[in-house]
Amino acid sequence: MVTQGNALTVRGLRKSYGDVRAVDGLDLEVKTGECFGLLGPNGAGKTTTIEICEGLLERDSGDLEILGMTWEHDAPKLRDRLGIQLQDTQLSDKLTVCETLELFRSFYDQGREVRDVIDLVELGEKTNARVGTLSGGQKQRLAIACAMVGDPDLLFLDEPTTGLDPQSRRQLWGLIEEFKAAGRTILLTTHYMDEAEKLCERVAIVDHGHIIALGSPRELIETIGATVPAPPPRPTAHTLEDVFVALTGRTLRDE
Amino acid sequence: MSERTFMQSSLAQLTLVRFREFIRQPEAVFWTFVFPILLAVGLGLAFRSKAPGKPTVGIIPPKLGVASVPDLGPPWTSLERDSSVVVKAYRDDSAGLRALRTGKIAILVAADSGGKVRYVYDPSRGESFTARLLVDRAIQAGAGRKDPVAVTERKVSEKGSRYIDFVIPGLLGMNLMGSGIWGIGFAIVDQRGKRLLKRFMATPMSRSQYLLSFLLSRLFFLILEVITLLGFGAVAFGVPLRGSLIQLGLICLLSALSFSALGLLIASRAKTVEGVSGLMNFVMMPMWIFSGVFFSSSNFPNVVQPLIKALPLTAVNDALRANMLEGTQITALGLEMAVIVGWLVVSFVAALKLFRWR
Numbered sequence: 001m002v003t004q005g006n007a008l009t010v011r012g013l014r015k016s017y018g019d020v021r022a023v024d025g026l027d028l029e030v031k032t033g034e035c036f037g038l039l040g041p042n043g044a045g046k047t048t049t050i051e052i053c054e055g056l057l058e059r060d061s062g063d064l065e066i067l068g069m070t071w072e073h074d075a076p077k078l079r080d081r082l083g084i085q086l087q088d089t090q091l092s093d094k095l096t097v098c099e100t101l102e103l104f105r106s107f108y109d110q111g112r113e114v115r116d117v118i119d120l121v122e123l124g125e126k127t128n129a130r131v132g133t134l135s136g137g138q139k140q141r142l143a144i145a146c147a148m149v150g151d152p153d154l155l156f157l158d159e160p161t162t163g164l165d166p167q168s169r170r171q172l173w174g175l176i177e178e179f180k181a182a183g184r185t186i187l188l189t190t191h192y193m194d195e196a197e198k199l200c201e202r203v204a205i206v207d208h209g210h211i212i213a214l215g216s217p218r219e220l221i222e223t224i225g226a227t228v229p230a231p232p233p234r235p236t237a238h239t240l241e242d243v244f245v246a247l248t249g250r251t252l253r254d255e
Numbered sequence: 256m257s258e259r260t261f262m263q264s265s266l267a268q269l270t271l272v273r274f275r276e277f278i279r280q281p282e283a284v285f286w287t288f289v290f291p292i293l294l295a296v297g298l299g300l301a302f303r304s305k306a307p308g309k310p311t312v313g314i315i316p317p318k319l320g321v322a323s324v325p326d327l328g329p330p331w332t333s334l335e336r337d338s339s340v341v342v343k344a345y346r347d348d349s350a351g352l353r354a355l356r357t358g359k360i361a362i363l364v365a366a367d368s369g370g371k372v373r374y375v376y377d378p379s380r381g382e383s384f385t386a387r388l389l390v391d392r393a394i395q396a397g398a399g400r401k402d403p404v405a406v407t408e409r410k411v412s413e414k415g416s417r418y419i420d421f422v423i424p425g426l427l428g429m430n431l432m433g434s435g436i437w438g439i440g441f442a443i444v445d446q447r448g449k450r451l452l453k454r455f456m457a458t459p460m461s462r463s464q465y466l467l468s469f470l471l472s473r474l475f476f477l478i479l480e481v482i483t484l485l486g487f488g489a490v491a492f493g494v495p496l497r498g499s500l501i502q503l504g505l506i507c508l509l510s511a512l513s514f515s516a517l518g519l520l521i522a523s524r525a526k527t528v529e530g531v532s533g534l535m536n537f538v539m540m541p542m543w544i545f546s547g548v549f550f551s552s553s554n555f556p557n558v559v560q561p562l563i564k565a566l567p568l569t570a571v572n573d574a575l576r577a578n579m580l581e582g583t584q585i586t587a588l589g590l591e592m593a594v595i596v597g598w599l600v601v602s603f604v605a606a607l608k609l610f611r612w613r
Binding site for chain 1: 259263264265267268269271272275276279280446449450451453454455456457458459460613
C-alpha cells in the first residue's frame, strides 16, 4: 500500500451482518491534516466503517492502515493516538465533568491538561456539575472533550453536531478548525451538508456500503452542475441559520 | 508531561469512579448498609429469647358471686396462690369452653362430681400441656402432696444459641452475596447498556485494571459492611465472635470474591439492566430460601441436602456460623472453603471466557 502522507488508508473493506452487507468493498484515503467528511443516508455503512477504523468492530476482509499502523500489530499504541466520539455513548450521570475527564485522561500516556480541555469546549462553569444535570449540547461537548483529552493525532467524530443548537454547532466547528490548524486529522460523519461544506477539505458520499462519490465539496458540486441545469443563484450567500445566529447571538446558552 | 501521581493512574481513577458512583446513589448505600441492620433489629426483637409467659387458667368456681373467695375450697385457693399461672374465673361451662376455644385460656379447671377436679385442655397445644402440669402441681401440693426428692437448680442463658446469634451470620452471608452480585453485575451491565464500556474499549484503558477496580472497591466496601453488621450484632445483641477474627476476615474475603466472580459471570453477556436483574434474582432466590439465612437449611429433606450444600451461600453461612458461634478453625471447614473457592475459580474463568466487552 502506498500510504505516505495518509492518516488513514482503507482498501476493499467488507463487513456483513448476516445477509446484510453493511460495508461492501469500501476504499478510503484520509490525508494527514485534513478534515474528511463521510456523508450518506442512514444505513449506508458510515458508522460501521468508522467503528472498524476505531478498532471496535472486526472486519470481514479488506486492508486498513491507520497512522502507519494496523490493529493487528499495534492495537495498544493506536488506541493511545486516536480520539473517538461515538454516536450513542452515555457518560456516567453520577460523575462530574471534571471527574469524567480525569478518568479518560488517566487512560492515555500523553495528553492534555483536563482544565485546558474543559476550557476548550467551554464547560468551565460546569466543571463540578454532575453529567446528569448537563443539557444535550453540553453532554455532546463533554463527549468531544473526552475524545480530545488524549491529545490524539486522528479524531473520529460520528455525527458530532446532531441535535445541537446553532450556537453549539458553530462552537464545535471552531474546535474542529483549531484542531485542524494544529496539523491533526479528522474523519467525521454528518447529515448536514452545510457542515461538510464548511469544515471538510474532501468528502466521500457512501451508499450501500461503498463510496459513490469522492472529492472536495466544490468538485462534487461542479460534477452535478455539469450534468444538470444549475439552480438559479441564491440572492445572498446567507442562510436562515445566519439569521438565527445574528438574532440570538453566538454565545452558548444550552442551559 | 510530568510524571503522573498515583491518583492520576487509571487504576486509581477507575476505583475512585466506583466509590463515587456508589456513594452518590443513596438507595445503594441504604440497601447495603442500613437495610441489613434494620433486618437484624427487626428479627432480633421479634425472636428475642424471653421466659415463656404464664399460662392463663380458666376456672369455674362453685357459686361464684355468692360465696367469697376464701370459701371457694382448697383446689381454687391453691391455684389463686400459685405464682406460675394466671387465674381467670368464668361463670359457667359454656363461657369457659368458649374462652378455651378462642385461645384466651390454656386450660379450663372445673369441679366434677364426687369432689373430683376436671381439666379440659388440648394436649397438642404446648402451652396447654404445660398449664396442665402447673395446675396439677399447684392443686396437688395445695392438698398436701409432698415432693419426695429434693432438687437444686442452676439457670443458664447461653449466648450463641439464640435466634439472633443464628441470624446475624446468615444476614452477613446474604449481604456478601447481594453486594457482590449486585455491586459488580449491575454496574457492568449498566455501563454496557449505555455503550460506555464500548467507549472505554476505544481508549487504551487496560481491561484487567477495569475489572480490578471493581474488585478493589468491592473489598473496601466489604470491610465496612462486615464491621457494621458484626459490630452492631456484638454491641446491640451480644452476638458472640468465638473464632479467630483473622480467619473470619479470610472467610469474608473469599466469600466476597466468590460472589463477585459470580456477579461478573452473570453480567458477562447481559445487555440491559432489566435482563440482568432477572438473571440475578434467578440465581439469588434459591439461595435466599435454601442456604439457611433465616432458618436452618437442615429443615429441607435429605435428598436435596447435597445440592443445598453445593450452593455458595450455604457454604458461606455454614463457615461463618462455625467460626462465630463455635469458634471452629478454618482448617476444619474444608468442605465449606472448597465450595467457596470452587465457585470463585469456576465463575471467574467462565466469566472471562464469556465476557462481552461491548
